[in-house]
Amino acid sequence: MKTNYKIPSQTKIGHIHLKVADLKRSLAFYVDLLGFELMMYYGDQAAFISAGGYHHHIGLNTWHSKDAPPASREGVGLYHTAILYPTRKDLANIYKRLREANYPNIGASNHGVSQALYLRDPDNNGVELYWDKPKELWPKNPDGSLTMYTHPLNLEELLKEAA
Incomplete structure (x- = not known):
């Protein structure tokens, strides 16, 4: 379906959610090493982190991935x-x-x-x-x-x- 529609030029990517195997390990990388701020936990299965106090730029969750093997570089996905x-x-x-x-x-x-x-x-x-x-x-x-x-x-x- 080809149209003349164009997404508004001020549109931004708001946040991403990553499936992770170990929430604490991921927080050590994104918060402790990269310096994102932990905004909140969502139970013991998810956490929301940001730069500068935004509600979240990155969601980390284990909803479908707890203790799963690492992501394949050859598979589809992000x-x-x-x-x-x-x-x-x-x-x-x-x-x-x-x-x-x-x-x-x-x-x-x-x-x-x-x-x-x-x-x-x-x-x-x-x-x-x-x-x-x-x-x-x-x-x-x-x-x-x-x-x-x-x-x-x-x-x-x-x-x-x-x-």
Whole structure:
């Protein structure tokens, strides 16, 4: 069904819910390591976390997944959750925190429009931590259309911005 309808330009993704095997383990990652705030528990099977006091940006639940094996990278489902940081310095600070915690297998890319870190949560869900460059710096083709790419991100340069 093709229509001329376009979603309103101010529409935002409000929150996500992740099925997890172990709620405490997931809270240790998202709250203790990444720094989200625990807003509330929903019994002993779910928790809601946020940045800045919003009711929740991420819901973590074990409703259908308690003690389940990690998510398969080859199966269908969510590829990754992308968490947008307000400044490059904020991205540098979380990278420094991950390094100090010896968090394994952190990937990093410069996409032209953004700079990103990639990791896996304790349930093997993909997590992207990123910062958007100012829109006027996004790379464009000669016709004005957006061009994105994947180049290595210089992590030593990023670390220089950490507090």
